[in-house]
Amino acid sequence: MQEGDYPTECALLVKGFAYRQKLLHNGARQIISIHIPGEFVDLQNSMLSLADHNVQSLSRCETATVPIAALQALMKRSPAIAKAMWLDTLIDSSIFREWVVNVGRRDAKTRIAHLLCELALRMEASGAGSGPTYHFPLTQDQLADATGLTPVHTNRTLQSLRRDGLITLSSNALTVLDWERLREAGDFNERYLHHAV
Amino acid sequence: MQEGDYPTECALLVKGFAYRQKLLHNGARQIISIHIPGEFVDLQNSMLSLADHNVQSLSRCETATVPIAALQALMKRSPAIAKAMWLDTLIDSSIFREWVVNVGRRDAKTRIAHLLCELALRMEASGAGSGPTYHFPLTQDQLADATGLTPVHTNRTLQSLRRDGLITLSSNALTVLDWERLREAGDFNERYLHHAV
DNA sequence: CGGAAAATTGAGTACTCTCAACCAGCGTGG
DNA sequence: CCACGCTGGTTGAGAGTACTCAATTTTCCG
Numbered sequence: 001m002q003e004g005d006y007p008t009e010c011a012l013l014v015k016g017f018a019y020r021q022k023l024l025h026n027g028a029r030q031i032i033s034i035h036i037p038g039e040f041v042d043l044q045n046s047m048l049s050l051a052d053h054n055v056q057s058l059s060r061c062e063t064a065t066v067p068i069a070a071l072q073a074l075m076k077r078s079p080a081i082a083k084a085m086w087l088d089t090l091i092d093s094s095i096f097r098e099w100v101v102n103v104g105r106r107d108a109k110t111r112i113a114h115l116l117c118e119l120a121l122r123m124e125a126s127g128a129g130s131g132p133t134y135h136f137p138l139t140q141d142q143l144a145d146a147t148g149l150t151p152v153h154t155n156r157t158l159q160s161l162r163r164d165g166l167i168t169l170s171s172n173a174l175t176v177l178d179w180e181r182l183r184e185a186g187d188f189n190e191r192y193l194h195h196a197v
Numbered sequence: 198m199q200e201g202d203y204p205t206e207c208a209l210l211v212k213g214f215a216y217r218q219k220l221l222h223n224g225a226r227q228i229i230s231i232h233i234p235g236e237f238v239d240l241q242n243s244m245l246s247l248a249d250h251n252v253q254s255l256s257r258c259e260t261a262t263v264p265i266a267a268l269q270a271l272m273k274r275s276p277a278i279a280k281a282m283w284l285d286t287l288i289d290s291s292i293f294r295e296w297v298v299n300v301g302r303r304d305a306k307t308r309i310a311h312l313l314c315e316l317a318l319r320m321e322a323s324g325a326g327s328g329p330t331y332h333f334p335l336t337q338d339q340l341a342d343a344t345g346l347t348p349v350h351t352n353r354t355l356q357s358l359r360r361d362g363l364i365t366l367s368s369n370a371l372t373v374l375d376w377e378r379l380r381e382a383g384d385f386n387e388r389y390l391h392h393a394v
Numbered sequence: 395c396g397g398a399a400a401a402t403t404g405a406g407t408a409c410t411c412t413c414a415a416c417c418a419g420c421g422t423g424g
Numbered sequence: 425c426c427a428c429g430c431t432g433g434t435t436g437a438g439a440g441t442a443c444t445c446a447a448t449t450t451t452c453c454g
Contacts, residue, residue, distance in 0.1 A: 022298045025384050030298040047283065052291050052389040079273050086244065089286060094249050096293035101219045101227040103301035104345030108410070139432060148301030153410055155434060170433095171419090187222050192249040305442070336400060350442055352402060367401095368451075401450065408443075417434070424427080 009065045010042040016061030017137035021145070022053045031146035033095065034058075034119065034138070038126045043089055058137040091194045098192045103148040106187060108157045111147045113186030116167065118193070120176055125195050136174035161185070206262045207239040213258030214334035218342070219250045228343035230292065231255075231316065231335070235323045240286055255334040288391045295389045300345040303384060305354045308344045310383030313364065315390070317373055322392045333371035358382070 011018075018035045032053060035041050041063070045051040075082035095118075102114050119136070123129035138146065144154040161167050166182045168175045176182055208215075215232045229250060232238045238252055238260070272279035292315075299311050316333070320326035335343065341351040358364050363379045365372045373379055 020294075022294065024298065024302055028302045030302045032294045032297045048287050048291065048391050050388065050391065052391070053294060076276050082279065086283060086286075089283075089290065090245050093286065093290040093293060094245065096290060096297060097217075097219065097229045097250060100229045100293060100296045100300060101221065103297060105221055105225045105227045140434095141432075150411055151432095152412080152434085156410095159434085191247065194245050194247065194249070337402095338400080347443055348400095349402085349444080352400095353442095356402085395454100397452105397454090399450105399452075401448100403448075404446090406444085408441105410439105410441080412439075413437095415435085417432105419432085420430090422428085422430100424425105 008069075009067045010040065010045070010071065011055075011063040011065050013037050013039050013041050014062040014064055017058035018055060018061055019058055019138075019142070019146070020053050020055050029145045030148065031142060032099065033092070034146065036119070036122055036126055037128045040085075040088055043085060043092070058142070094192045094194060108147070108149055108153055109160060110185065110187050111149070112143065112154065112157050113161060113166070113182055114188050115143070115147060115186075116161075116174065116176070117183055117186045117188040117190075120174070121190055121193060121195070125193070132177070132179075133173055133175040136169060136172050205266075206264045207237065207268065208252075208260040208262050210234050210236050210238050211259040211261055214255035215252060215258055216255060216335075216339070216343070217250050217252050226342045227345065228339060229296065230289070231343065233316070233319055233323055234325045237282075237285055240282060240289070255339070291389045291391060305344070305346055305350055306357060307382065307384050308346070309340065309351065309354050310358060310363070310379055311385050312340070312344055312383075313358075313371065313373070314380055314383045314385040314387075317371070318387050318390060318392070322390070329374070329376075330370055330372040333366060333369050 013035050015037050017037070018041050019031050020033045020035075020041070021029050021031045023029055041055055045053070045055070047068075071085075075085060098118075102111050106114060120129075120134050123134050129135055140154050140158065141151045143158075144151040147154065149157070158167075158169060161182075162169070164181075164185070166176070166178055166185060168177065182188075210232050212234050214234070215238050216228050217230045217232075217238070218226050218228045220226055244265075268282075272282060295315075299308050303311060317331050320331050326332055337351050337355065338348045340355075341348040344351065346354070355364075355366060358379075359366070361378075361382070363373070363375055363382060365374065379385075
């Protein structure tokens with residue numbers, strides 16, 4: 001899926017990770033969302049006939065593709081489903097808002113810690129992972145593009161988080177050593193995820 | 198409307214400007230969206246029972262408030278209205294995505310130029326203003342909080358845009374002197390606004 | 395006219411970036 | 425089996441954009 005395309009189907013992520021990104025004219029990239037198994041990747045693009053961003057897979061992914069026309073019909077027929085998808089989109093939107101805050105007003109360390117908290121919690125909530133150790137699908141370059149930092153600074157910031165005894169992270173395995181302190185370091189409050197209480 | 202509240206109605210902005218913001222623990226603020234007359238300010242908060250951000254008015258505003266229950270009923274009854282609101286939310290969401298890019302990957306000058314372009318174009322599209330001169334509802338402090346910069350740096354960056362002959366801006370009047378060059382300076386492409394073609 | 399809010403200026407600081415080199419792990423192929 | 429090359433991660437040094445603090449001027453309103 002490329003920016004500018006006219007999508008005709010949307011994807012439900014069954015297995016594996018994906019992300020959405022936007023490319024800038026100067027060649028820079030901003031990752032605008034990360035998707036874990038069980039999530040719709042592309043409802044937005046699907047409903048707005050013109051794609052305003054593009055989607056990439058992080059690992060080998062299995063997706064279930066649904067034709068948009070079918071989805072629209074389904075929503076028309078079942079208000080319950082329509083509402084569920086609506087909710088999905090709204091939560092998506094809420095996460096974008098938090099990301100604006102994250103890249104806009106937090107320093108590097110807080111920014112990265114916040115993203116780690118978010119991913120860990122979403123994995124927990126979706127059942128895609130649990131315990132103190134999680135599969136972490138991003139390379140440092142991608143983490144940099146998600147947080148609006150450079151790869152070099154991302155690397156140094158991760159080291160600082162490790163030095164503080166908050167996490168370990170290597171070869172796609174993230175271990176949260178001290179959840180409370182990581183949450184604090186990340187200025188993290190999960191309210192915006194709107195997980196059921 | 199405060200973060201953490203349980204909203205029961207949502208507001209259609211009839212006259213005046215408003216914005217949504219999130220406050221950080223350290224007292225910083227990030228403005229996450231700006232609303233011009235004719236827009237729903239709060240569909241998001243309305244549908245997610247718990248507010249994850251809060252809303253402020255920029256100028257004296259007139260709003261039409263709609264009870265959420267009524268809205269839900271209306272959506273249930275009329276698929277056309279449901280779809281329209283859905284679209285409204287999706288475009289909202291698209292703008293958030295672009296803001297993530299804006300604060301994440303653009304430098305100060307580009308960032309501010311981009312925001313000016315966006316506001317100008319949205320005013321045009323909504324009929325809330327036109328011509329090279331627009332009502333500009335933000336103070337420099339607010340512009341800073343919308344772009345993730347400091348007020349001082351925002352001030353200097355605006356001066357630089359003025360020196361370049363791209364805009365004039367004073368007492369809430371923004372004049373775009375050279376639309377093409379401003380658009381270029383702001384790395385701006387209006388696709389994400391999803392305005393009808 | 396006076397006071398508050400908004401805008402502007404100056405000087406010094408620092409966080410993050412750039413550029414560049416180097417290391418480690420790993421799959422491929424000779 | 426080891427060399428090779430590639431991707432991802434790490435380190436160093438220096439530069440620069442944006443920040444902080446603080447004072448001053450201008451504008452806005454009551």
